[in-house]
Structures are given as structure tokens and as C-alpha cells.
Amino acid sequence: MFGYYVTFRLGVSLRKVSLGNHPLRSPSTAMATGTGTSRTTVASTSTATTSPTPMTRKRAAAAGHPTEVRRSGHDIRHTGPADVRHYTADTPAPHAVGMTKNAWEMRAVTKRYGPVTALGGVDLDVGEGQTVAVLGPNGAGKSTLLSIGLGLLAPGSGTARVLGRTPVEALRSGRVGALLQEAGLPDDVRVAELVTAVAGMYPEPLPAARAMRAAGVEEFAGRPVGRLSGGQRQRVRFALCLVGDPDLLVLDEPTAGLDVEGRRALWHEVRSRTAAGRTAVFATHYLAEAEEYADRVVLLAGGEVVADGPVAAVKAMVGGTEVRCTLDGADPAALEALPGVRQVGLEGRAVTLRTSDSDATLRALFTAYDGVSGVRLEDTDLERAFVTLTGGRG
Amino acid sequence: MGSYLRLELLRALRNPVGLVMLTGFPVLLYLLWTKVLDLAQAGRGVDPAAYTMVSMATYGAMGGALFVGGAIALERGNGWLRQLAVTPLPAHGYVTAKLVSGAAGVVPSIVVVLAAGALLNGVRLPLGTWAALVALIWVGVLPFAALGVAFGYTLKGQVASVAMIAVYFGLSVLGGLWLPVTAMPAAMRTLAEYSPAYQAGSLGWGALEGRLPGGVPLAVLALWTLLFASLALWRYRRAV
Structure with a gap:
């Protein structure tokens, strides 16, 4: 029973x-x-x-197991031999207080939509320089989690801090780049015009041409956005997310609709940024992506973190x-x-x-x-x- | 904000549907009224061709102002606002850019109808009056921009467009832009004369007679602007 x-x-x-x-x-x-x-x-x-x-x-x-198991706010963390990938000298431990600053901090964050609990008290710290995959089935709360971190949604209770500020302040400061799942784009402008306009909103943007090259949109930079395919539009979104040269990348299902080449290019760029000490948090359904590109996996189910640790540890669990x-x-x-x-x-x-x-x-x-x-x-x-x-x- | 405003202006320039709807349609109506059907509005001792010209210019500009909100509704629906929300551009920067580009966008509607009046209908006015017409009609449609924003933050996508077209036509007819209020029954006429479209038109109609805008039309227009702007602000705050 x-x-x-x-x-x-x-x-x-x-x-x-x-x-x-x-x-x-x-x-x-x-x-x-x-x-x-x-x-x-x-x-x-x-x-x-x-x-x-x-x-x-x-x-x-x-x-x-290095993986942490959580129950109603009490964290129990275990670190063990499987944890090598994470706690090496040059990639500081995520929870090591005082060793590294957190790019992302959530404390007991909840969110309800009417009777539905989207997030039921999530704690999540992401240290600077980490690449964290938020994994979970549809409706697990991944997008809600990211939306709260981006200030698009206010948490029902609990607090969210991004780069040491409120999520909205962090966005306004231009240090966050986000790729959203359902972000629309104006159809009546050319790709280069759009990327340039968005670059102009940031205090220290990349040259638009560089962001376009990194996102692989160069070859259709002169085309109106309305004539692009789904995959091309997703690349444009990625270019918009990069062009502010942000310290924190927040990517919601970033490779949805991308072909193999597009995926490869996207991860290559994310990697080169995190290698330079920047932070990336991404939500994905693609387990292989989490396995390959994340230092750490946060597994959400029913709005709660059911596992949090290096990929190997989550697998071993x-x-x-x-x-x-x-x-x-x-x-x-x-x-x-x-x-x-x-x-x-x-x-x-x-x-x-x-x-x-x-x-x-x-x-x-x-x-x-x-x-x-x-x-x-x-x-x-x-x-x-x-x-x-x-x-x-x- | 500057870079986004530039993008919005570019879009306004490039939008052929909007240009046809908001300049071509008023011009066609104007020519239909004055050239084909001979239904030119009987003004108070004013050349009907000039009077109708002002009506149609106001009508076109009013549409341009209202449809600032149409674009907002569309972009709230298709997720572009969501994308902008994760950039450093604040929400008020977006509305401001929309309003400024909308304000610039109504100028062609005014100018094209006035040009049709001068070139095709032989309307002759002092140079100062032409300039005053452009300015007064432009000012007159400000409340509609506020109303449009209120709509844009209340409804989404296609629904907003349909609702806005209904309001657009309703207010135009009620305001005597299509047929003069003098043709209306007394009760309706009173109502009409306090409606925003009538007051917007009256600024231009008065200018044709060489009159400066009176206190009452300006006050009524200001009240409408205040009302619509409060509505817009309320809806905007709820949405953002």
C-alpha cells in the first residue's frame, strides 16, 4: 500500500x-x-x-550523495565523491557562503494561480559562474520560477534577488538577458534594426553585429522578422538576449524549434559566456541538454524542488x-x-x-x-x- | 528609450495598411462627400468643401490616435511586450514611444486630407490658417490617444481592434464628422456637442472662420483628455 x-x-x-x-x-x-x-x-x-x-x-x-533533499524549508545537504565536477577549485560550490556571490537567490518562493499551486516554497541559489538547468515536466513550475526571477511575476510569498537586487531592478540595470518561451517579435522590422534597437536599451551592449554573429542571425539580418521561420525567430530572440552583454542569462526552453546547428551554436555561446564567469539559468525538457551543458540540475515537480545537484548525482540518486x-x-x-x-x-x-x-x-x-x-x-x-x-x- | 522610439517611428513609416486606412480612407470619404454625392456639410457660412475637409482630417487623425492602442493590444497579445519587459526599457518608456510615434503618425492623415482640399477642391485659406489647422486638429485628437492606450491595456489582439473600430465610428458619427450635427435632432445634437470628436472638430471648424478656440471647447476637450488619460493610467497600472 x-x-x-x-x-x-x-x-x-x-x-x-x-x-x-x-x-x-x-x-x-x-x-x-x-x-x-x-x-x-x-x-x-x-x-x-x-x-x-x-x-x-x-x-x-x-x-x-552530494544531492540535497529538502523538506519544508530544512535543507539537508550531502556532498560526496560523485561531486567532483562541481566543487573543484575553480568552480566554487553553490552554497558555500562567503566564497562566491549568488547571481540568483530565491527563498521560500511560492506562487498560486487560483487553486493551482505553481510553486510551493522554492529555495534556489545560483552562484556566479554557474550553469544551472531547471528540469521538469510540463506544469512543474519551470516557467513560473524563471518569470519570478525576471520580475515578470511577483511571488505569492518569499523573496527573489537577482544579482543582489530585486529582479526588476536587475533587469533595469541591463545586467540580465532573457530568452522567453512566448516572446513575440514585431514582424514589420528587419532583424538588424530590431537587434540594434534593443542594444540601444542597454548601458554597455555588444555591437549588434557581434550579437547577431553569435546567435547565427547574420545571414538573414536584412530580412523582415515577419518572414522568418520559427527556428530563425528563436535565433533572433537569442540575439536579443545576448546583445546587452548580460552577466546573467535566463533562458526558457532556449533550443525549442532550433535545428541541430542552431542548438550547437547556442550552447557554444552560453558556454563561452559562463566560462568567462557569467551565469546561466535555463529551463529545458531536453534531458541531454541538462546533462551536457549544466553544472547543476534543479529538478522541479509539482512546484517543488525534488532534486538539486550535479547531473551525475541526480542520476545516481x-x-x-x-x-x-x-x-x-x-x-x-x-x-x-x-x-x-x-x-x-x-x-x-x-x-x-x-x-x-x-x-x-x-x-x-x-x-x-x-x-x-x-x-x-x-x-x-x-x-x-x-x-x-x-x-x-x- | 531613444533607440526604441526610433524603431517605433520606423515601424509607423513602414506600415502600409495603417497609412491607407488612416490617410487614404479619409481622403476617399472626403472626395465622395464633396465630389460625388454632394453631401458636403453645410457649415455656418463656411465653404462646405473646407468644412468637410476639416471633418475628414479630424476623422483620420482621430483614427491614428486611437490605433496607438490597437498596436499596444496587438503586442500585448503576441508577446512582444513580454520580450520588452525583460529588457531595461521601462514600461512607461514603451507607452511613451508609442504615443510619440502615434502623434507623429497622425500628421500625414491631417496633411493629406488638407492637401486634397487645396488641390482637388480648390479650398483657399491664408497660410497661417493651414498651419493652425494642422496644429489644432493634432491637439484635438489627443484624448483619443489616451482612449486608445486605455483600450490597448484592457483588451488584447483582434478583440481590441474590433472594439476600437466600433468606438471610432460611433464617436465620429456622434461628433458630426460624417454628417453635421445641425442635421441631428435637438437632444442628440446636445449630446453630440459635448462629445470629444465634435470638440476636436470644432477647433478646426472655428479656425476656418478665423476664430481662436473658445474656452468652452477647450475645457470640454481637456475634461475628456483627463478622463481618458485617467482611464488609460488605471488600465496601464493594472496591466504592467
């Missing part, structure tokens, strides 16, 4: 996960539940339901590997106690173990149980991590 993703879900909310409609459910298990004799649970432990926080803390720490096997009379708690196991899925005789150390898990599994059969291993990819962490609402 109690389907909890113990390790990573408890920190946020004790949401029940029924495999009845869960994407992780395989066709064969679907048939098994169809008999009505077995109810499916995922990773249930008795202690977790009564004292979630200590359990979470202990387990996450034991697993050595759901277990690097899945061990599947068939076993009679398995006890979920005992399976959970096996080395490396972070999550247990049990469906009749079918067992799914998410593990960070498949070798150790297998060794222990064979030692502990005689009747283990049909063992197979599957890698967890980011896609799967994403679906799991967001409760299958991707």
Missing part, C-alpha cells in the same frame, strides 16, 4: 506512488496486478513512514543500475537492506532493485536468497531518473 520513493521523495513529500499507472511498470507486471491478488509497492519501509526525515538523512548520507529478478517470498525491508540498494520495487514475484553498486547487490542477493532466478541488469539513464523523480508526470 505504501509506495514511496524513500531516498529522494521523502525529503519533499510523502507522495504515494501506485504502480497502477506508473510508467515504470512493465507489461508483465501490469498483468500481474490485473489479477487483483497483489498490490504493488515501491520501496516501502516501515520506519520511513513514521520518521521520514532522519531516515532520509541517514540513507542519503550513507549512499554518499535513482540508482545507477536496476537489478531485476524473480524471487518468492521476498521481504521489501530485507531487500532494502542489501548493499547498494536504494529503492525496491516488488510486484508479486518480480523484484526490481535500484542500486548504486550492482556488484555488491548481486553478491548479497545470491548469498541471502536461494530462489533467485531470471536476473537481469539495466542501466538507469537520465530520462528514467527524471520520470522517477517527478513521480512519472513527465
